[in-house]
Amino acid sequence: MLTDILLILLKIVAVVLLFAMPIGSLMTLLGDRKQSSMIQNRVGPNRARLSIIPGLGRLPLVGIPHFLADGLKMIFKEDAIPDGADRTWHNIVPAMALFPAIVMWAVIPFHDHYCTGEIVVQNYRDICVEGQTRNFFSIANLDAGLLYVFAISGVSVYGAAIAGWASNAKYSLIGGLRSSAQMISYEVSMALSVAGAILIYGTLNLNEMVVQQGHLIGGWLPMWGIVVQPLAFFIFLGAMMAETKRAPFDMPEGESEIVAGYFTEFSSMKFAVIQLSEYVATVFVGALIATIFLGGWQVPYLYGDGFHFGNTPTAALELPYWAVIALRIGAFSFKTIFILWLQFMLRWTLPRFRYDQVMNLGWKIFLPLSLANLVITAFVVAIL
Amino acid sequence: MFGIPIGWYLTLSAALFVLGAIGLVLRRNAIVMFMCIEIMLNAVNLTFIAFARYHNDLGGHLFVFMVIAVAAAEAGIGLALIVNVYRHRRSLNVDDINLMQG
Amino acid sequence: MAETIFFIVFALGALGFSAAVLIAKNPINSAVMLVCSFFCLAGIYVMLSATFMAVIQILVYAGAIMVLFIFVLMLLNIRDDEIEAPRLSIHQGIAILAGTGIFFTIALSIAAWSGSSSRVAHDTMSDTFGTVEPIGDQLITSYVLPFEMAAILLLVGIVGAVVVAKKRF
Amino acid sequence: MGNPAFDILSILPFAVACSFGMLILLLEVFQRQTASRSYLAGIAVVGFLLTAFVSGSFLPTGTARATFGGMAWIDGYTQIFTSLFCLAGALTAMIAPRYLQEHGADRGEFYALLLFSVAGMIMMVAAADLVVFFVALEIMSIAVYALAAYTRRSKLSSEAGFKYFVLGAFASAILLYGIALVYGATGTTNLAAIGQAFGGDVARGATGDAAAMSTLAQNAIVAAARGADVSVAAVIGNTGAGAVPLAILGATLILIAFSFKIAAVPFHMWAPDAYTGAPTPVVGFMAAAVKAAGVAALFRVVSVALFSDSFRGGEYGWVQIFFALALLSMVVGNLVALVQGNIKRMLAYSSVAHAGYMLVAFTAVGFRGGDISMGSGLVFYLFAYTIATIGAFGVLSWLGSRGMPCDNFEDLDGVGYRYPWIGLAMSIFMLSAAGIPPAAGFIGKFLVFKSAVAASAAGGPGSGLLIFLVVTGILVSVAGVYYYLRVIVHLYMKKATREVPEMPYGAARWAIVICAVLTLALGVLPGKLVNSSEQAVGQMAGRADGVYQQSAEAPLPTPGGIRLIR
Secondary structure (H helix, E strand, C coil): CCHHHHHHHHHHHHHHHHHHHHHHHHHHHHHHHHHHHHHCCCCCCCCCCCCCCCCCCCCCCHHHHHHHHHHHHHHHCCCCCCCCCCHHHHHHHHHHHHHHHHHHHCCCCCCCCCCCEEEEECCCEEEEHHHHHEECCCCCCCCCHHHHHHHHHCCCCHHHHHHHCCCCCHHHHHHHHHHHHHEEEEEEHHHHHHHHHHHCCCCCCCCHHHHHCCEEECCEEEEHHHHHHHHHHHHHHHHHHHCCCCCCHHHCCHHHHHHCHHHHCCCCCHHHHHHHHHHHHHHHHHHHHHHHCCCCCCCCCCECEECCCCCCCCCCCCCCHHHHHHHHHHHHHHHHHHHHHHHHHHHHHCCCCCCCHHHHHHHHHHHHHHHHHHHHHHHHHCCC | CCCCCCHHHHHHHHHHHHHHHHHHHCEEHHHHHHHHHHHHHHHHHHHHHHHHHHCCCCCHHHHHHHHHHHHHHHHHHHHHHEEEHHHHHHHCEHHHCCCCCC | CHHHHHHHHHHHHHHHHHHHHHHHCCCCHHHHHHHHHHHHHHHHHHHHHCHHHHHHHHHHHHHHHHHHHHHHHHHHCCCCCCCCCCCCHHHHHHHHHHHCCCHHHHHHHHHHHHCCCCCCCCCCCCCCCCCCCHHHHCCCCHHHHHHHHHHHHHHHHHHHHHHHCCCCC | CHHHHHHHHHHHHHHHHHHHHHHHHHHHHCCCCCCHHHHHHHHHHHHHHHHHHHHHCCCCCCEEEEEECEEEEEEEEHHHHHHHHHHHHHHHHHHHHHHHCCCCCCCCCHHHHHHHHHHHHHHHEEEHHHHHHHHHHHHHHHHHHHHHCCCCCHHHHHHHHHHHHHHHHHHHHHHHHHHHHHHHHHHHCCCCHHHHHHHHHHHHCCCCCCHHHHHHHHHHHHHHCCCCCHHHHHHHHCCCCCCEEEEEHHHHHHHHHHHHHCCCCCCHHHHHHHHCCCCCHHHHHHHHHHHHHHHHHHHHHHHHHHHHHHHCCCCCHHHHHHHHHHHHHHHHHHHHHHHHCCCHHHHHHHHHHHHHHHHHHHHHHHHCCCCCHHHHHHHHHHHHHHHHHHHHHHHHHHHHHCCCCEEHHHHHHHHHHHHHHHHHHHHHHHHHHHHCCCCHHHHHHHHHHHHHHHHHHHCCCCHHHHHHHHHHHHHHHHHHHHHHHHHHHHHHHHHCCCCCCCCCCHHHHHHHHHHHHHHHHHHCCCHHHHHHHHHHHHCCCCCCCCCCHHHHHCCCCCCCCCCCCC
16 A cells, blocks of 8 residues: 555656656757757857856856756746736646646556566567566556546646636736637547547557557558558647647737737746646647557567567567666657657747637638548448 | 445535525526536536446446536537627626516 | 545535635636536545546536636626625525525435435446446447437537527628 | 347437438528528428428337337327427428518528427437436427527527526426436336336335335346346345435426426426517427427326326325426416516416416326326327417517517507408417317317316315316416407407518418418317327336336347457
């Protein structure tokens, strides 16, 4: 009992503090600043230095010290609450924004369940013989994991909506309205597009989904979501980007129209927390898409005991279990970061949509496409 | 493990139901009244789920599923009606919605 | 024991937040309190091994219905000047008395039901009770008719909402 | 489909109505903004007729069966009401176009919502399980909420929709709580199974009655047929002593919710406001079809699920409830209608009174257990009432125009001379509503009161009360003649105070003519309808002594889910 609780706490710490948050906050720097500067052909952050550490004092370190400076600045800034704002909600809102972004990580599998016994590979699956499987690599292994993700992402609307409302400012209110409308709209196509994948894998459990993606079609092509559901992948990526309000869907915080949207009136650490929650959510999008569409922790042809080429019982290239685990977690991280990179590339290359374009895209293009995708998938699944 | 009597859950749901009904009578704000109806529906859902657990019958869960679908549809139409009334009256207070006597 | 504590926490949470819905002056506060109440109820559903329903509760009630409420409240932008004046206390008194009476009527019949035997939950429950799979199975077999009808219902809801709320034809 | 459990044909009426609704929605999309939508009304009428035709012809008459795993009953009762609802819907669709054009609301969604609500009504009456019943009820209600607020530029209409919605949603919540408690007491939502449980175990308590045990075994078979994971022992263990209070409370809440829906006193307060404000053709539909659906479904629920001796009469019977409701509705409805100056409001209270007359039939049936055919008067009454009400509101909407509604008695002045045929039709509807021969309403009232008298003739405690109910009913309906005749007085004996413009569109007139002719025809030659309603009620499926045996059904096949990889 006690060890279980300790284990869960440990996993939470590992996932949130060692994976989601660091990647999320690093993105503020590398993605938003350095990558954008490279795309826009300018230098980007390079002035802050870590002069207190001997030896590093003169190096720009690709601007990483800026990140620390930013944090310091945030902490010491004044926390301003506008006149007429609802003080209680204004204080609570950052937590409301951060909470779902972090809680969603509970079901992301970083690796298959740990097997204490011997692993036999059969029909592209690791089967654990003479031992137990222990869930070490995801915080909670829920049967309805995907539904859980949708549920929590539905709740994440409140942060933005209430933030806009509580600020007692027009731009904030408009930003809040836009964000809630946009998130409601895109949730539909988000869930529908992934329904095809649910049909194919026959499960809502994310880890089981990943396990099934280890299957090889015709003995060579990994049955990743992107292979069997290419259209759904793009719809889901787009819908998730809209859901997390990333550019080019960043209408709720379009600075050319409504300053910073729903968090215009937030400053200091409250601003930082809202910002951080957005980045954590962005990282989560990467992780979720990697899980559903890019094979999660699967490395092609790698199974529990090493590399198999084709449906063979023995490994062509044997590897120790720890190496397999390391490879897989590494692969998962790589995929997550790849999707992140893709999102930032999109952000800095595409212009922002107009509000009506966002809505049209959601309701008139994504929704019919995802419906068609679902129907076709259902037919194909029924025939096969 | 399952040591809590079903009666506790049922009493809770009865309390929630009555709370919702009282709110419906007392509050004058149309949207809050509607929220009170949602509380009542949730009390019903809790009753169903408690009884389903007791009878070991999934029928209760499926009923709840339908209730939630109905609640969603009702929320859509109800809020639309409220918005419509607000356009005419500029108020959400049901005491102002009194063009017809009685 | 832990279960009892959880129950008390969730039950008090559900009741307290629901009461807060009634008491809160500002409709937005009411809405958020209601969401909190839904979360507590979802917790209780999990205790009753209705995990799927708990998730659906959050997904639909908290994630969709209440968002719509908040959206409408923000759209109409009710500010302090429109917050209702307190009602006559005699009305409140009567309503609360009547409510308490009704509550005790219901509670008495529940007590009569649960008191006659030790009504605890069913003990021969299968592991998958209340999870996605059996419910999904039922939905497309025995309950396929209401399921399809629910589809029509949602269509009617959409059409009706659009018809009523559209600004002009 | 070879599988009898998924007999698509059996829900064909529902499917046809829904398909036509969707068709109209689609056609509406491709309309130009200014184009006239009247032809959509034609399509809707075709849809209604086709629905009625399908319900009558694709199902063998005289047979009753449960479909979709015991979720719906297709029997004579369903069929006869399907035709009634389709008639009401078609007439409303014919009356509506001109009204909608006048009020700048000429959009196809109106007809789509009409079709959907009729689809809901059909399933309400066909429901063999409370799940189906509830979802169908909501399909109907939500469509009607939207219809009530349809001319949303009018303040009255929007308020009417809103009030109707709040009370309707409240009633739904009460209904659901009642269903939940009944589910708790019996462990099932199937109407027949509830009836068996109430007849056996719940009512008899834990007396160890052998007969109760056997019904419970049947109950378990039903549950098993629905695919539930229940053993016989589990079901027997479920109910039993102590469930009685829950069952009574649940049944009472369900009856209260129904009273809301059919606007019986004291749960009628929404009706006058909603009827006054809503668009006139919709009011006709609400007052007639929605009420008919509520009454028909209530009759099914009561006579299937709550018909055991102890629940019907006896210790905790609903006869007393219906007695009180009927008495109050008749008295209050008629007396308040006397003092109304607004015709729509007057008709609203008159519809409350009519709910009271209908409940007299319930009281009679409940009083005299076992003989359900007494309810056949109810079916006839509903037909007569529906046609006359839709006709009356049709006349009102035909006479009114935008900014000059025909709402008050004075607005009818002289219409009888200006439009002789319309005046005649209105007089016929009023006579029918007042229950004066030769209109159909007379036969309806006669049948209902006759059943009550017949029920009391068997004697027993309380039969005097039943006679009292009948006498009160007759007295107040005599009082009611006053306000119906007042309409006729205004039609013929007052000077016209305003000019009624010539009406360009004829379908509404035809609808009024059809209503008038039907009202007269049913009044003069009631035999056929009386026979078929007797048949429909007598063979109602699902009753313990009915022709239909629930347990004959095989367990459902369970496709193990669709899997690509396993």
